[in-house]
Amino acid sequence: MRTTSSRGAVALLLAAAGAAAIGSAPAAAAEDRGGARIALRRCAPRDGSDRTRCGTVAVPLDRSGAVPGAVRLRVRVVPSRTRRASGTVIALAGGPGQAATPLAPAMAEILGAVARSRRVVTFDQRGTGRSGRLACAALDRARTNRAITAAVGDCARRIGPRRVAYTSSASVDDIEAVRAALGVERVALYAVSYGTKVAVSYAARYPHRVSRLVLDSVVPPEGSDPFMRSTIVSMRRVLRAICKGGACRFTRDPAADLHAVGRRLARGPIRGVRYDGRGRGRRVSVTQARLFSLLLAGDFDPLTRAALPAALSAAARGDAAPLARLVGQPSGEAGLDDRHDSHALFIATTCEDGGVPWPTGTPVEQRPGAFARELAAVPAAELAPFGHATLRALGIDYCRTWPESPIEQPPVAPLPDVPALLLAGEEDVRTPREDAAALAARLPRATLVTVPHTGHSVLGAETGRCAGRALRRFFGGGRVRDCRSGGRRLLDVVRPLPSRFGALRPASGTPGRAGRTVTAVAATFGAIASDLMSEIYARLLAGDFGVLSGEPVRSGGLRGGSVELNGKGFVLRRYSAVPGVTISGTIRVDLDRGALRVGGRSAARGTLRFGPRAVTGRLGGRAVRIPVGALGSATLSSAVAAPAIPAPSALAAAARERARALAPDGAPTLPAASFPGLPTAPEPAAVDR
Known part of the structure; x- marks a missing residue:
């Protein structure tokens, strides 16, 4: 029962092989030998930059015939960049409950070179997006366990007998219907998180239709352990991985x-x-x-x-x-995007599939x-x-109020004998490497690649090139190697701030309380830089791109007060990172002018003034001089330029596409190469231990 986030880059899915090209005409069609047909037309007729094609595939609501009705699956195709595609990628979204078609272009960008010669196909899982999205208002509003439990039972009653139709097994047959409608003999599947469960089940049921499997952030085909034991076991390993190389x-x-x-x-x-x-x-x-x-x-x-x-x-x-x-x-x-994704579908699929405690x-x-x-x-x-x-x-135990329904049986061993690439983030506890290794041992031709410095959704989150290189080699028939290194960490490990003023060492040349206050001021400036960078990054991850157009950025201090970065400079209001020390005042953006008041019950109080090379003033009646570099000024000034620092292209692409899907008409979207990589705050002040 893993969820996949719908924000930015962390919820992406897909892969490739075997099909005909999508033409550049306004409409194109494909037909298989059985007569199934899908008409593909421009998804956005008035947007000449949108090359994707959309169509629908009608499938039975309940293939057993017990519940009448049909579902029209929304399909979106990203054409290959070559004149004739050498294969077809079907991308499976996470969740369950995430709509895939809003992210189709970002998915293609994540696949990189693999997608250039292959068309990328996504479709909204039944019950999501434009494939008959399920909605239960009480479930969307629920925030407490008690409210969720009550809303689950209410949602089941509202959906009624149709709820038996929203299983992973039904989604497996939907993939087959989409493949047939596209008129291709075989496809490659690329899936992330919950999508990997569906992908392996499809390959087990239709092995002759699958050329390759790429499974990113693996959920076992039987579903996740409701007691999350592999997640708990992995937490110790992940913390040690974060700290490896002397980072902690x-x-x-x-x-x-x-x-x-x-x-x-x-x-x-x-x-x-x-x-x-x-x-x-x-x-x-x-x-x-x-x-x-x-x-x-x-x-x-x-x-x-x-x-x-x-x-x-x-x-x-x-x-x-x-x-x-x-x-x-x-x-x-x-959480899920309420315009396209579906909490109700998440509950229906999870509770119907039988992953219950x-x-x-x-x-x-x-x-x-x-x-x-x-x-x-x-x-x-x-x-x-x-x-x-x-x-x-x-x-x-949130499924306890869901009515009893037929339970899907997991795929039976042996699992399909098709080439499979499994990608695991070294720092992922949601779908830990341990689960990927267990599945790899069951697949006859599996290669497991563990990517350092990476959490959930490897190809969408890695900062290096290892996973992307493994993907290219996997499709090219080359040897795939595990990642001994996976680029540098996007954010260096945060170092702890002093917990007691008395534990600080006095700055060189300034003894006593004044010297400790100088050390505290230096530590505080490192914290200010880190706080502002974190706030900028968090706002971008949340889809709030106003920071890119100069909106003020504010952060609270660890021990109290606040700091604001605006177009004129840094405004501190009793900002405190070290117990008993507060800093107030204003510093220009270029850091060559400003005045600060140092206060607090522990500090040697006084005033500091910024100059081009040093900060000077008096603390506790003693004259002090602090080189600008000792205050982490380079890190502090980088807060201004941070939005121009490029991060992995997949992150930027996914954030841009999500912004485009969520923003009102005419609203700006995230420009290219503007997702920030954060600089490192300076080493906090030395602490007596």
């Missing part, structure tokens, strides 16, 4: 920190405060369930992954502020007791550092 010298073992925090949370919540962009504090309660959700959100959000080791290390040593800030921030994981066929009224027994039977060691109560709090 502040801790001996981030996995041990996770366990220490988990044990602490078993006794009760950790409480802290998160400050927003206007300096307003909001109390945050960190529980085991919220920590679990944070680790899961990191699959999609490199900001969260970069900050996790330091936050866990601080919490394990008694400083709750960094972890409370992470838990309290808006999630980096996007009780035995198949359990009556509705017996499910609470059955769930309790099944959960109690899971050894505590398999859930550590979380407990049985955490899984109950996560609401993994």
Whole structure:
């Protein structure tokens, strides 16, 4: 039961082989030997830059005939760039519940060279997008476990007998209908997350129709373990992967920190405060369930992954502020797009497919007791550092009010003997490498590639070229190698800030409280840079592109106050990153002019003035001089230029396409090569240990 985010680059899917070209005429048609036919016309007739073609394929709602009706599957085709396509790619979306056609051009860009000579075909899974999207308003509004449980039962009643038609098995036969309507003998499948389950099931049912499989972020064909044991086991490995190469010298073992925090949370919540962009504090309660959700959100959000080791290390040593800030921030994981995707379809498919935490066929009224027994039977060691109560709090039994329906049986072994490339993000806990390795061992001709520095949806998220190179070699018949290196990390691991003013070492040449205050000021400027960069990146990931046109960017401080970056400069209002030290004032964008007031109960108070080469002033009556470089000025100034720093083209392409799909008519979309890669904040001040 993995979800795939619909924001930006993290929810993308597809692959290629075997078909005829799509012509450049306004309409084109394909026909197979059985007479099935699809007419393809321009998706956007008034947009000359949109080369994609759209059409529909009508399929039975229920192929058993028990429930009458039909579904018109929306199909979108991205033509190859060559005169004649050498193959066809069918892309399968994640979710379940994500509509694929809005992302078709971004999918083609993610495939890169593979898509240049092959046409890329997507279609909205039945119940999503323009393929008869299912909608249940109460489910869309539900935010608590209790509300979700009630909404699930209500949604089932509203859908009625049709709910049996929205299984993965039905989607498998829909792929076959689309293939036949396109008039191609064989296709390659490229799928991400939940789509990999459908792809493997299709290849098992129609092996003679599949030339190749590319499975990105693997969900087992039987579906995910409802108790998420492979996810929990992988968390320790992923934290160590984030810290490899000496990236986390502040801790001996981030996995041990996770366990220490988990044990602490078993006794009760950790409480802290998160400050927003206007300096307003909001109390945050960190529980085991919220920590679990944070680790899961990191699959999609490199900001969260970069900050996790330091936050866990601080919490394990008694400083709750960094972890409370992470838990309290808006999630980096996007939900479904309400215009195209479907929460109702997610529930219908998940509950009908049988991925539930009780035995198949359990009556509705017996499910609470059955769930309790099944959960109690899971050894505590398999859930550590979380407990049985955490899984109950996560609401993994949300299908308990869904009426009993026929349950799809998983594909039987042996699985199809077709070439298969499996891609796993080294830092993905949602669909961990362990699940991909288990499936690779069952496929006769499988190659598993693990990509470093990458979370969920490998081809859409990798910062290097390893996965893309593996994809090209796989289609070209060359030898595919695992990734020993996968480019540099998009965001360097965040280093912890001092938790006590008294632990700071005085700056060289300035003893006592004044020297410690200088050290605190330097650490604070590193935090300001990191905070602003994180806010810019988070806004872009959320589809808010106003930052690219100069809208102000605001961030709260770790310990209080706020900072704003606008067209004139940096405005600090009692910004605090080190306990007992606040900074207020304004600095010009070019950093050559500005005045700051240093205050707080621990600081040597005074005023600092910026000059071209140094910051000078008096703290606690003592004259101080701080070289601009010591304040991380290069990092700070880079906050202004960050939107011009290109990130992986796949990220930018997906963000542009999502923006185009969601933006109102006439609204600007993300320009090319403007997704930011974030610079690294300077090393925080030295701390006496």
